[in-house]
Amino acid sequence: MRQEPQQPQLNRTAQQLRHSHLGAIIDAQGREIPITEQMILQACRQLEKESRLRRLFF
Numbered sequence: 001m002r003q004e005p006q007q008p009q010l011n012r013t014a015q016q017l018r019h020s021h022l023g024a025i026i027d028a029q030g031r032e033i034p035i036t037e038q039m040i041l042q043a044c045r046q047l048e049k050e051s052r053l054r055r056l057f058f
Contacts, residue, residue: 023035
């Protein structure tokens with residue numbers, strides 16, 4: 001039985017990068033900045049905090 005050659009495995013760093021960010025934004029200098037899960041969670045916490053403050057005052 002003939003076996004197909006295996007695809008080369010992705011570099012471990014490339015795999016980690018692929019799984020560590022969920023997208024990217026481009027900054028004013030044109031650099032790609034990865035959007036990580038931590039960044040999204042931090043933004044959600046900040047929105048929740050601001051939402052609570054607004055409900056107290058309005």
